[in-house]
Amino acid sequence: MRRRKRSQDEVGFNITPMIDLTFLLLIFFMVTSKLSKEQKKLNIALPTAISAMQPEDLSNRDIINLDDKGVYFVGDRRLSDNEMKDYLSERFRSNPPLKVYLRADKNTPGKRIREFMKLASEAGAINVIFGTYSK
Numbered sequence: 001m002r003r004r005k006r007s008q009d010e011v012g013f014n015i016t017p018m019i020d021l022t023f024l025l026l027i028f029f030m031v032t033s034k035l036s037k038e039q040k041k042l043n044i045a046l047p048t049a050i051s052a053m054q055p056e057d058l059s060n061r062d063i064i065n066l067d068d069k070g071v072y073f074v075g076d077r078r079l080s081d082n083e084m085k086d087y088l089s090e091r092f093r094s095n096p097p098l099k100v101y102l103r104a105d106k107n108t109p110g111k112r113i114r115e116f117m118k119l120a121s122e123a124g125a126i127n128v129i130f131g132t133y134s135k
Contacts, residue, residue: 044065044066044067044068044103044104044105044131045068045105045106045107046103046104046105046106046131046132046133047104047106047132047133048106048132048133048134049132049133049134052132052133052134055129058101060095060099061099061100061101061129062074062088062091062098062099062100062101063101063103064084064100064101064102064103064116065103065104066102066103066104066105066108066112066113066116067105067108068105068106068107068108069108070108070109070111070112072084072116074087081115081119084116084119085119085122085123088100088119088120088123088124088125089123089124091123092123092124092125096124097124097126097127098120098123098124098125098126099125099126099127099128099129100120100125100127100128100129101128101129101131102116102128102129102130102131103130103131104116104130104131
């Protein structure tokens, strides 16, 4: 008696959804990288520090730029002292805890940095780091 051969269906794996997901992730990271660079776009000469260390956690930080004249910038938007206070307070209310990355020019008056620290503490900032170059 002869046995019939069963036709074997080929077992396949559809990778189209995985390719779609890979491209979506690639686009997401390209866009977020671009947005992060836009916040640092202002031409600031950061000071040099011998003992500069990079913090372990840089996520979820507001990037504030302070030029050599003591003017605040968030991205490319110029802010007055009152606008900066309102901005920091709003950021604290919408997304606590408030963490700030301050990029101050090396020629910025120390008084303006102290004023910013006061604004940040009044707004509820728990962590402020300063941008520097490492020697």
